[in-house]
Amino acid sequence: MARFASLEDIKTIEREMPWPESQPAVTLYEMLTNTKNTHGDLNAISFQLFSGPNDPAETLTWTEYHTRVTQAANLFRSLGVGPTDTVAYILPNCNEAAVTLLGGAVAGIANPVNPLLDAEQIGSILRETNAKVVVSLKAFPKTDVAQKVAEAVALAPNVETVLEVDLLGYLTGVKKLIVPLLRPKNPVSHKAKVLSFNAECARQPGELTFEDVREDRVACYFHTGGTTGMPKVAQHTYSGMIYNGWIGHTLLFTEKDTVICPLPLFHVFACHVILMAMIASGAHVVFPTPQGYRGEGVFDNFWKLVERWQVTFIITVPTAIAAMMQRPVDADISSVKTAFSGSAPLPVELFRRFEKATGVTLIEGYGLTEATCLVSCNPVEGEKKIGSVGATFPHTKVKILTQTADELVECGVDVVGEICIDSPGVLPGRTYTETEKNRDLYYYDTFLRTGDLGRIDGDGYLWITGRAKDLIIRGGHNIDPAEIEEALAGHEAVAFAGAIGQPDAFAGELPCVYVELIDGAEITEDALLAYAKVHIHER
Incomplete structure (x- = not known):
């Protein structure tokens, strides 16, 4: 090895x-x-x-x-x-x-x-x-x-x-x-x-x-x-x-x-x-x-x-x-x-x-079906950054890209954009069996658009911040479900949390979160809401 x-x-x-x-x-x-x-x-x-x-x-x-x-x-x-x-x-x-x-x-x-x-x-x-x-x-x-x-x-x-x-x-x-x-x-x-x-x-x-x-x-x-x-x-x-x-x-x-x-x-x-x-x-x-x-x-x-x-x-x-x-x-x-x-x-x-x-x-890692899976993981023997999916594997290239009104831009350090991958597991132009589903799926011909949002930090570690399609859009403002989920998962009574956008006639969407409690734990909805107000910084 x-x-x-x-x-x-x-x-x-x-x-x-x-x-x-x-x-x-x-x-x-x-x-x-x-x-x-x-x-x-x-x-x-x-x-x-x-x-x-x-x-x-x-x-x-x-x-x-x-x-x-x-x-x-x-x-x-x-x-x-x-x-x-x-x-x-x-x-x-x-x-x-x-x-x-x-x-x-x-x-x-x-x-x-x-x-x-x-x-x-x-x-x-x-x-x-x-x-x-x-x-x-x-x-x-x-x-x-x-x-x-x-x-x-x-x-x-x-x-x-x-x-x-x-x-x-x-x-x-x-x-x-x-x-x-x-x-x-x-x-x-x-x-x-x-x-x-x-x-x-x-x-x-x-x-x-x-x-x-x-x-x-x-x-x-x-x-x-x-x-x-x-x-x-x-x-x-x-x-x-x-x-x-x-x-x-x-x-x-x-x-x-x-x-x-x-x-x-x-x-x-x-x-x-x-x-x-x-x-x-x-x-x-x-x-x-x-x-x-x-x-x-x-x-x-x-x-x-x-x-x-x-x-x-x-x-x-x-x-x-x-x-x-x-x-x-x-x-x-x-x-x-x-x-x-x-x-x-x-x-x-x-x-x-x-x-x-x-x-x-x-060790937390990252992969996806469209790339024949493996993309990155935290080093086995080196620094493991909690919350990061680590360094890209050998011969895998990752770019963080965003499409502006005028051009395609490669994001700088810690700037969030779409995670795009080129690796031996990516099949450019033929990812899916149906030709139509491969349309607009690549940047620079070979970089697969994952639909995942992320950033690369100054040490080259990849961080996933959410899914482009999972963003909760409240009154035109983008809210990342991960921020809500991370905060509530920190409560001692919560085993797991999942946030979604709930349709709203005025705001378009409002954040809604489901929680699974640890076996034997008891807590009221009001207590969780009070905890959320303190620990969720998104307003």
């Missing part, structure tokens, strides 16, 4: 490891094969269906994971998936999801889809990506994923095959006998053929049956919307995904690390920042429960899981940190070196609570 303590270290890495000359592989399969050859007997991926620290888990070594990915890729190719065809998966976390991501990207284009979306939204994504094969759950108690996917496939006539993953394989003892009796019905109206994912994979050879062409290409589709209306689908290339893995291996992880990642395998944070870094480094990743942090008992058992797996890195997000801080640290977590938080801005007070309660160094 390279030293990462300052901006000078980043410059040194850029000089000594130029890109793309330092790219460790051309394709994902090549990178995975290299790791299998070097670290084949080491643990690669572990998944446990339940959250208990003594519950059964399935662990794949790098050799076993490589074989499973190869078989899945062979299966997809046998089903007619070529380099430009799509394999979508709508799965909760499980080893099959990690296998499908890589296998789909080796044979064609992998398309992770959020299983929490409704059937109509899933169907629209399957149509947009022209998915030929779908991998999803076989009907299982306490989840409606199989039923939603059956309905979604009926809305996407392009889907030819549905491969079902049966979570029954992760059960043991009495539960394994009872679940088949409780399995819900799943009548289908689509015309796609339905097969067993694991049974069909097992029939495939453990050697790749087709050539892994050593050239860069689009290998993943990730949707960035879908909660309302039509989603945007971002395109990711081999080189962008491998860049994420290279960053993780170069700056953070070695084959001696164990990472706990209760984030979903339909999100770039888990797929690119973590899984690609595991493949590049040979480190071990643990996925607890199908729902990750949402899984039953995960927060109650979290620290015991850290002790069980001797975790060295914790991967988390602000909402999960808020939940953790409502529970005691009830296990030996001395193995942990660092916790990494991303996906959303982390309130300063929550940051301080976490480090005080755990004694673990917390």
Whole structure:
């Protein structure tokens, strides 16, 4: 690993490891094969269906994971998936999801889809990506994923095959006998053929049956919307995904690390920042429960899981940190070196609570789906500025730009503007599958407009100040929701705060804030308003 303590270290890495000359592989399969050859007997991926620290888990070594990915890729190719065809998966976390991501990207284009979306939204994504094969759950108690996917496939006539993953394989003892009796019905109206994912994979050879062409290409589709209306689908290339893995291996992880990642395998944070870094480094990743942090008992058992797996890195997000801080640290977590938080801005007070309660160094970083994720993070060994998302990674360029009436202006030190990115993860002109959605998405042809507002300080650290579209505009005056949220998060009774603009006939919008209290805390609305008047300086 390279030293990462300052901006000078980043410059040194850029000089000594130029890109793309330092790219460790051309394709994902090549990178995975290299790791299998070097670290084949080491643990690669572990998944446990339940959250208990003594519950059964399935662990794949790098050799076993490589074989499973190869078989899945062979299966997809046998089903007619070529380099430009799509394999979508709508799965909760499980080893099959990690296998499908890589296998789909080796044979064609992998398309992770959020299983929490409704059937109509899933169907629209399957149509947009022209998915030929779908991998999803076989009907299982306490989840409606199989039923939603059956309905979604009926809305996407392009889907030819549905491969079902049966979570029954992760059960043991009495539960394994009872679940088949409780399995819900799943009548289908689509015309796609339905097969067993694991049974069909097992029939495939453990050697790749087709050539892994050593050239860069689009290998993943990730949707960035879908909660309302039509989603945007971002395109990711081999080189962008491998860049994420290279960053993780170069700056953070070695084959001696164990990472706990209760984030979903339909999100770039888990797929690119973590899984690609595991493949590049040979480190071990643990996925607890199908729902990750949402899984039953995960927060109650979290620290015991850290002790069980001797975790060295914790991967988390602000909402999960808020939940953790409502529970005691009830296990030996001395193995942990660092916790990494991303996906959303982390309130300063929550940051301080976490480090005080755990004694673990917390690093905040920044990335986005459109840039194949990684952009920046606070140095692992150097100065960590609380509230900042740190220094940009090697070979990533960030400009803070603002469009005036006359020209495009690059902002000076500490001047807020739009964060724009040029990196190996940015695909200029082709970020989204729909050409129209790429219009006006770039400055200077290659700098992706993120829509995030931010500034760069005198030391070169990046600070996110909000979203351009999230600004609360009261009577023509811009109010940053982050200022309200940070202030209220400082109250001892508040676990988390979220501010929005509420429509107002006179002012246009008025600030409105929702708060989640710490378990057992009590406070009145009047008391919070009084606190806000003192601590929120925006008027």
